[in-house]
Amino acid sequence: MIDALIGGTLHAAAVGKTASNGKPYATAKVRAAVGTESVFVNVICFDATECAALLALSAGEPVSLAGELTPKVWTPANGEPRPVLDMVAHAVLTTYAVQRKRKAVEPKAQHSKGTAQARQQRAAMDSLEPLDDGGTLL
Template structure:
């Protein structure tokens, strides 16, 4: 297990289901670039209600960052070439929407007031 923080773009629509024990979860894929600019596919799953809600608001191509536990994965592509990827058990999702809310909140805190007049 590798603790990870990955930023990238959502690829495709997330899938929302319920496990056999009744726990709701989301699975989705994201693409992140390595240091050479090569796209690495990350297969993500989350059982966190807040992470599920964050992913539900996203569309294909939207930027996001996830933190969680990663495991390296390899497979052979249709052309026979070896591919690399990550399986990620996501604990937390951050999007541009969340970052904007945090900045707005920090600005209000710095001013010593709130939105309620």
């Protein structure tokens, strides 16, 4: 088992299934670029949040996954052996999640930034000496 973080595109839409014990899970196939080649990663996740994130994506959309990775070899009926990876995903990160997190943090960051800027401007104004009325500015 290897702890890994992979990024790639969803090869086909994820599929939601139910295990024999009644718990839901999701499977997907991700195409990850390795130089000029690409490798397929067979993904399975069991956590409801990660399953929902994976199921919300369409084929071709980018995704990043973290979890347990197992390297394997796949040999087609009439071809050369090819590498393939199996992953049990513990975390799924999509562009939608990033956008949602940025929007959630953005108003707080702008508010605190504006407050800090206002404090800095007031401090700068307080530290200025008054201008002499008879002088000229160049």
